[in-house]
Amino acid sequence: DIQLTQSPSFLSTSVGDRVTITCRASQGISSYLAWYQQKPGKAPKLLIYTTSTLQSGVPSRFSGSGSGTEFTLTISSLQPEDFATYYCQQFNSYPLTFGGGTKVEIK
């Protein structure tokens, strides 16, 4: 199974800050990586797929990059509605797996 390790697992930050979350895969997954945002009591929401393609309707302050085994999600200027937990997910091979999550909280 491909393990996805997210770092940090917890981030205390402020509105307007630039935020970078890293997702490392235990083996190469090409560009088959997605990012999701989840708020308490809600289903995950797709932000980015295939490493860097922004899902329709997602603000352009979100961006993704990487390839192989290291990927990043960047929020260029954190907004109040961005405080949430973020997950990466690989779809390179079965079983599909998710990272452990990064919780972004208000400082």
Added chain:
Amino acid sequence: QVQLQESGPGLVKPSQTLSLTCTVSGGSISSDGYFWSWIRQLPGKGLEWIGNIYYTGYNYYPNPSLKSRVTISLDTSKNQLSLKLSSVTAADTAVYYCSRAPLAYCGGDCLPGAFGFWGQGTLVTVSS
């Protein structure tokens, strides 16, 4: 806009079978090129993929960690996706989501891409 809605018992006794249904509206479950999946989230924890099935009903991939206990199927007449998980224990207590993803690619297996549509989730508690 496709909408997904999970339904089923919120409480299941240990050793019994958990059965959930996902009703799809705003689109057909037989739409060409889509995978239908179940994903769960244990309380306060991350996300675990349970398995998926292609719109044809023929390409079925369960998570090996659950393989012997999981059955996923499509009912095209009702536009529904179903999940059955047998011999449940307290460790199966979770919020269960259904989701849709487009076909990403086929190598030896065919894989879905990212999960663009999700149901709201349903909490299933395993307890006597």
